[in-house]
Amino acid sequence: MSRVDDVLAGDIRSAARLMRDLDDRLPSAIDELKELYPKTGRAFIIGITGNPGAGKSTLVDSLITVYREAGMRVGVVAVDPTSPFSGGAILGDRIRMQRHAGDPGVFIRSLATRGQLGGLSRSTFDVASVMDAMGFERIIIETVGVGQDEIEVMKTAHTSVVVTVPGLGDDIQAIKAGILEIADVLVVNKADREGADRAMRDLFHMLDLRGRVGRQEVEIVKCIATLGTRPESGIAEVARAIDEHRTRSESLREERNMERAMAHVSELVRGLLADRAAQALAEQGGLEELVRTVVAGVQDPYTAAQSVVDRM
Amino acid sequence: MSRVDDVLAGDIRSAARLMRDLDDRLPSAIDELKELYPKTGRAFIIGITGNPGAGKSTLVDSLITVYREAGMRVGVVAVDPTSPFSGGAILGDRIRMQRHAGDPGVFIRSLATRGQLGGLSRSTFDVASVMDAMGFERIIIETVGVGQDEIEVMKTAHTSVVVTVPGLGDDIQAIKAGILEIADVLVVNKADREGADRAMRDLFHMLDLRGRVGRQEVEIVKCIATLGTRPESGIAEVARAIDEHRTRSESLREERNMERAMAHVSELVRGLLADRAAQALAEQGGLEELVRTVVAGVQDPYTAAQSVVDRM
Numbered sequence: 319m320s321r322v323d324d325v326l327a328g329d330i331r332s333a334a335r336l337m338r339d340l341d342d343r344l345p346s347a348i349d350e351l352k353e354l355y356p357k358t359g360r361a362f363i364i365g366i367t368g369n370p371g372a373g374k375s376t377l378v379d380s381l382i383t384v385y386r387e388a389g390m391r392v393g394v395v396a397v398d399p400t401s402p403f404s405g406g407a408i409l410g411d412r413i414r415m416q417r418h419a420g421d422p423g424v425f426i427r428s429l430a431t432r433g434q435l436g437g438l439s440r441s442t443f444d445v446a447s448v449m450d451a452m453g454f455e456r457i458i459i460e461t462v463g464v465g466q467d468e469i470e471v472m473k474t475a476h477t478s479v480v481v482t483v484p485g486l487g488d489d490i491q492a493i494k495a496g497i498l499e500i501a502d503v504l505v506v507n508k509a510d511r512e513g514a515d516r517a518m519r520d521l522f523h524m525l526d527l528r529g530r531v532g533r534q535e536v537e538i539v540k541c542i543a544t545l546g547t548r549p550e551s552g553i554a555e556v557a558r559a560i561d562e563h564r565t566r567s568e569s570l571r572e573e574r575n576m577e578r579a580m581a582h583v584s585e586l587v588r589g590l591l592a593d594r595a596a597q598a599l600a601e602q603g604g605l606e607e608l609v610r611t612v613v614a615g616v617q618d619p620y621t622a623a624q625s626v627v628d629r630m
Numbered sequence: 631m632s633r634v635d636d637v638l639a640g641d642i643r644s645a646a647r648l649m650r651d652l653d654d655r656l657p658s659a660i661d662e663l664k665e666l667y668p669k670t671g672r673a674f675i676i677g678i679t680g681n682p683g684a685g686k687s688t689l690v691d692s693l694i695t696v697y698r699e700a701g702m703r704v705g706v707v708a709v710d711p712t713s714p715f716s717g718g719a720i721l722g723d724r725i726r727m728q729r730h731a732g733d734p735g736v737f738i739r740s741l742a743t744r745g746q747l748g749g750l751s752r753s754t755f756d757v758a759s760v761m762d763a764m765g766f767e768r769i770i771i772e773t774v775g776v777g778q779d780e781i782e783v784m785k786t787a788h789t790s791v792v793v794t795v796p797g798l799g800d801d802i803q804a805i806k807a808g809i810l811e812i813a814d815v816l817v818v819n820k821a822d823r824e825g826a827d828r829a830m831r832d833l834f835h836m837l838d839l840r841g842r843v844g845r846q847e848v849e850i851v852k853c854i855a856t857l858g859t860r861p862e863s864g865i866a867e868v869a870r871a872i873d874e875h876r877t878r879s880e881s882l883r884e885e886r887n888m889e890r891a892m893a894h895v896s897e898l899v900r901g902l903l904a905d906r907a908a909q910a911l912a913e914q915g916g917l918e919e920l921v922r923t924v925v926a927g928v929q930d931p932y933t934a935a936q937s938v939v940d941r942m
Contacts, residue, residue, distance in 0.1 A: 348932055355930040370681065443931075485797075572925075579921045579931060586935030587911075591903040594939070599899075609891045613884075618667035619755075619891065620660055623898030627906070 322353045325452060330425055333448055337427060340444045343593070351444060354451040361393070361450040363457045364560055365475030370462060372481040373507045377543040378460050380553040382418050385456045387547070393449030394426040395442055397461040397471050425449060439470040440585045446474055472500050473581035476574060477563045479503045479556075482521070484513035498524060501536055502563045505556055509540035537563065598630045634665045637764060642737055645760055649739060652756045655905070663756060666763040673705070673762040675769045676872055677787030682774060684793040685819045689855040690772050692865040694730050697768045699859070705761035706738040707754055709773040709783050737761060751782040752897045758786055784812050785893035788886060789875045791815045791868070794833070796825035810836060813848055814875045817868055821852035849875070910942045 324332035339347035364381075368374055378394060385392045418424040427449075429441050442459060449457050461471045472478050480501040504525075506517045521538050537559045545551035567574065599605045602625075612622050636644035651659035676693075680686055690706060697704045730736040739761075741753050754771060761769050773783045784790050792813040816837075818829050833850050849871045857863035879886065911917045914937075924934050 352930045352932050355932075356927065575925050576918075576921060579924045580917060582931045583917065583921055583924060583934050583938075586931055587907050587938050588900075588904065590935055590939045591907055592900065595899050595903055605892060605896065606888075609888060609895055612891045612895060613887050615668065618664045619894045619898055620664055620667075622895050623902055626895075626899050627902045 320350075322350050325350075325354065325448065326357060328452055330422070333425070333452060334427070337445050337448055340448075341441060343589075351447060354448060358447050358450040361446070361454055361457045362477075362564060363446060363450075363459065363475045365459045365461070365472040365478045366481060367461045367472055367478070368481030368505075368507075369483065372483050373543050374460055374462070374481050377481055377505065377507060377541070377553075377556070378458055379418070380543050380546050380551065381458060381557060382424055383547050384553055384557045386418075386421065386423055390455040391423045391453065392425075393446070393452075393454035393457040394424070395445050395449075395457065395459045396426065396428045397438060397442055397459060425452075425454065439474060439581065440589045442471050442474050443582045443585065469500060470581065470585070473578060476571075476578075477502045477560055477567070479505060479560060481505045481507050482517065483508045484511045484517040502567070503556070503559045504536060504538045506538065506540045507543050509552065510542050514540060594630055595626065598626050602626065602629060632662075634662050637662075637666065637760065638669060640764055642734070645737070645764060646739070649757050649760055652760075653753060663759060666760060670759050670762040673758070673766055673769045674789075674876060675758060675762075675771065675787045677771045677773070677784040677790045678793060679773045679784055679790070680793030680817075680819075681795065684795050685855050686772055686774070686793050689793055689817065689819060689853065689865075689868070690770055691730070692855050692858050692863065693770060693869060694736055695859050696865060696869045698730075698733065698735060702767040703735045703765065704737075705758070705764075705766035705769040706736070707757050707761075707769065707771045708738065708740045709750060709754055709771060737764075737766065751786065751893065752901045754783050754786050755894045755897065781812060782893065782897070785890060788890075789814045789872055789879070791817060791872060793817045793819050794829065795820045796823045796829040814879070815868070815871045816848060816850045818850065818852045819855050821864065822854050826852060906942055907938060910938050914938065914941060 319327075321332050321336060325336055336347055336350060340351060366374055366378060375396075378396075382392050382394065418426065427445050429438065429445065446457050446459065459471060459475055478500045480498070480503070482504070484506065504521050506514055506521070508514075518538055518540065525536055525538075539552065539555045539559050541552035541556050543551065543553065545553075547553055599608070602608060608622050608626065611617050612619050617625075631639075633644050633648060637648055648659055648662060652663060678686055678690060687708075690708075694704050694706065730738065739757050741750065741757065758769050758771065771783060771787055790812045792810070792815070794816070796818065816833055818826055818833070820826075830850055830852065837848055837850075851864065851867045851871050853864035853868050855863065855865065857865075859865055911920070914920060920934050920938065923929050924931050
């Protein structure tokens with residue numbers, strides 16, 4: 319039996335190895351992914367992002383429980399683009415989710431930026447595609463922070479959930495424009511904190527300013543993710559809002575799939591080009607040699623960069 | 631007199647036009663930048679980043695005043711990678727800095743991500759290089775958020791300042807590992823808030839865990855940026871910590887210049903490749919045409935991406 323068969327049969331260890339090989343860009347792994355690709359397209363992919371400290375991991379943890387109780391298998395891609403040096407999240411952030419680690423119906427995979435020329439959303443697409451081919455019904459992509467990387471990563475999702483907390487509302491920067499544009503569901507977490515209603519009003523106002531209210535495009539829900547799946551946690555409301563967005567956007571599915579594929583192909587093109595650039599640099603004695611001439615004032619950075627590309 | 635001469639003579643309107651042309655990637659503008667390049671290398675470049683809502687703009691505003699009072703000319707590059715849709719910061723975030731707009735010794739330029747294949751740190755390098763050639767003694771690069779983009783952008787700086795606020799400390803995610811790795815000066819802003827001392831201790835502890843304490847590499851200072859340059863604001867302490875890092879890192883200047891040039895050349899190579907990819911796609915009837923075949927299941931995304939690169 320080939321590894322592709324093992325993966326399709328749901329073998330998590332084989333899948334994890336394939337994901338690692340994809341990360342290392344082994345050509346054989348990419349061939350396997352191409353084989354898996356026709357089996358994808360069944361999963362419902364949910365992106366979750368928001369401010370650092372908004373409680374995203376706790377929310378994801380509770381959502382996993384909700385979906386598991388409904389009999390669904392859940393894949394989680396935890397993306398951390400802010401740790402290029404440590405190679406991953408530090409200090410126990412995602413430990414909460416670990417209680418699902420023994421459950422074969424839950425597959426959690428962490429991703430971090432590995433190098434300057436690496437592509438985080440490429441890896442996210444790869445991992446989500448493998449999980450999709452394996453038959454996971456729900457795939458949750460959790461990403462930390464609110465930068466451009468996260469927005470790219472969120473393009474992988476069918477439904478985008480943005481999590482925030484009360485008390486950041488006095489600074490309008492707390493949720494940036496770019497993130498509001500992509501939100502399908504807005505969650506005010508830690509809703510037992512003072513200022514939850516104000517946060518709801520502020521969000522509503524900001525959406526209104528951006529012309530996104532009234533078209534039923536975005537729903538704002540409150541929750542207290544630390545209460546798990548207890549009724550007063552509001553997690554059922556979050557799950558319902560996500561599902562309703564799914565139903566509501568059924569007619570836009572084709573369009574969304576185009577957007578997702580656009581993002582995916584663009585990312586892959588960027589990745590292939592980065593590989594070629596790295597190769598061209600290696601043939602020219604490496605980036606360091608070239609940069610030394612720039613620092614010494616022998617040539618300017620534009621001329622140096624042009625010489626790399628010209629030799630490709 | 632050529633535009634290059636005008637820019638070197640300090641003409642801000644000519645410089646702003648050149649920056650816009652660089653943003654549009656006009657070949658003539660790149661030639662002008664190449665001419666300016668030998669005049670760069672004199673400015674001291676300070677990067678400022680931190681959590682959304684940490685009060686970075688207010689801090690920058692006060693730092694401008696400090697430097698102006700010391701007779702220095704100040705350039706500011708305000709980078710906002712989180713607004714790819716709106717094309718810039720919204721809702722008055724940077725209005726505070728506008729009070730310096732009438733001062734010919736202050737040149738403020740905002741940058742936002744413009745497209746998927748755009749390079750934000752490339753633009754930052756370009757703008758900073760122009761300001762440097764113009765003879766601005768201090769260049770402040772302010773960037774919003776804490777993602778991978780910001781880390782790339784911060785590589786443009788000689789000294790990196792990371793700003794945070796009390797009250798985020800209960801979630802260790804508030805400042806991510808990647809950002810801590812690049813910080814030369816850590817500022818706890820809004821230090822009149824409850825929990826300021828705890829935030830200082832937490833930061834110290836986190837730095838200690840990462841082996842960055844004791845080597846005198848990083849300094850942590852408190853400040854209340856809203857108090858402007860009043861003695862109790864602590865802004866003088868921030869400026870002093872920045873200057874001390876500059877002195878302390880004198881011996882590392884060569885190494886830092888290598889790192890900066892590495893980041894710059896890599897970014898330019900990526901940009902040139904992205905331009906070529908866009909061109910190759912245009913020749914193939916555009917990305918949309920190609921992606922349609924992927925969505926229809928005619929080919930997988932990897933094969934589609936490979937075909938773009940092969941035709942380049």
